[in-house]
Amino acid sequence: MKALVRFGTKPETLEFQEVPKPLVDETHAILRVEAVGICGRDLEHFREELDDKKVPFIPGHEFSGTIVELPPGAKNFKIGDRVTAETIDFVCGECEVCDLGNYNLCKKRKNIGGGMNGAYAPFMKVPLEYIHLLPDNVSFEEGAMVEPACVSYNATLINSNPKEGELVVIIGVGTVGLLCLQMATLRGAKVALIGLPEDVNRMKIGKDLGADYLIYANENPVEKVLELTKQNGAPLVIDTVGGSSKTMDQALEMVRPGGQITKVGWFMKTTNTTLDTLIRKNIRLQGSFSHTHEMWKECIDLISSGKVNAKKMISKVLPLEDWREGFELGFSRKALKVILKPN
Ligand SMILES: [Zn+2]
Numbered sequence: 160m161k162a163l164v165r166f167g168t169k170p171e172t173l174e175f176q177e178v179p180k181p182l183v184d185e186t187h188a189i190l191r192v193e194a195v196g197i198c199g200r201d202l203e204h205f206r207e208e209l210d211d212k213k214v215p216f217i218p219g220h221e222f223s224g225t226i227v228e229l230p231p232g233a234k235n236f237k238i239g240d241r242v243t244a245e246t247i248d249f250v251c252g253e254c255e256v257c258d259l260g261n262y263n264l265c266k267k268r269k270n271i272g273g274g275m276n277g278a279y280a281p282f283m284k285v286p287l288e289y290i291h292l293l294p295d296n297v298s299f300e301e302g303a304m305v306e307p308a309c310v311s312y313n314a315t316l317i318n319s320n321p322k323e324g325e326l327v328v329i330i331g332v333g334t335v336g337l338l339c340l341q342m343a344t345l346r347g348a349k350v351a352l353i354g355l356p357e358d359v360n361r362m363k364i365g366k367d368l369g370a371d372y373l374i375y376a377n378e379n380p381v382e383k384v385l386e387l388t389k390q391n392g393a394p395l396v397i398d399t400v401g402g403s404s405k406t407m408d409q410a411l412e413m414v415r416p417g418g419q420i421t422k423v424g425w426f427m428k429t430t431n432t433t434l435d436t437l438i439r440k441n442i443r444l445q446g447s448f449s450h451t452h453e454m455w456k457e458c459i460d461l462i463s464s465g466k467v468n469a470k471k472m473i474s475k476v477l478p479l480e481d482w483r484e485g486f487e488l489g490f491s492r493k494a495l496k497v498i499l500k501p502n
């Protein structure tokens with residue numbers, strides 16, 4: 160089969176290559192990939208130099224598909240089932256975090272679309288243990304949105320847990336930012352979104368999805384948040400921006416003393432952020448990473464019931480061959496979520 164392969168360590172070494180079709184085994188099913196989302200992380204990776212232990216691999220970790228092969232005796236699933244799956248290929252199941260049910264944080268974890276081949280391909284292999292059925296009313300495209308929804312669910316509702324009526328500031332209006340917005344409004348929180356001037360379209364979608372305030376990053380967002388909160392600061396700031404530490408500095412300035420900051424966007428380099436503000440303001444700073452089984456179930460329900468609108472966030476659906484166009488749309492920030500269809 161022809162798949163999109165990250166073949167080299169140098170940036171932009173991604174191309175279609177002929178690779179063997181994955182084989183079914185005792186613990187894995189084969190999916191025909193129906194939809195795969197371009198993640199901000201895929202874009203960042205594309206322009207990054209990678210460690211030579213990491214390549215070659217097929218990227219793509221936000222996907223849905225149809226089960227086309229199952230090992231003999233597989234329970235719970237049948238050929239033809241419409242599914243999505245978690246991004247885990249392996250965790251040890253024996254360490255303390257695995258024991259506590261936080262298997263997403265296992266040190267021995269192997270990722271789909273990273274350490275293991277992902278969904279930028281017509282077929283892929285997924286562990287039976289991490290497959291979830293899609294309800295009939297959830298399209299394959301929406302099915303590919305479950306993964307980022309889970310990232311946002313974990314960051315907003317599990318790790319941060321805002322209260323009804325509380326102001327939540329979300330920095331960054333990409334897919335995860337706008338899904339964090341939707342999670343926060345589920346809780347009855349008020350939301351201020353901070354985006355770049357070139358994010359006008361994304362901000363508009365944010366408004367439609369229930370944002371109470373739109374703040375542009377070039378208009379002194381710290382001051383704006385202080386104004387909104389009578390100079391108190393926001394009880395919760397969720398920073399979804401990757402590749403910059405500026406937003407973290409702003410979060411420290413705009414958070415209320417005793418408040419919390421949740422960091423979802425990766426810094427990806429060393430930062431000059433001074434953390435003394437963290438101490439002086441008695442702030443709880445936390446990272447939020449990945450998701451677990453229960454969150455997948457919850458997010459599939461939220462999308463199926465229409466409480467979370469995944470459809471509105473999909474700007475473009477393209478055949479996998481046109482991945483360059485999709486990546487360009489992502490880099491230019493003209494699109495929100497671009498979905499690729501390998502088949
Ligand atoms: Zn992702």
Ligand SMILES: [Zn+2]
Binds near residue numbers: 252254262
């Ligand atoms: Zn483990």
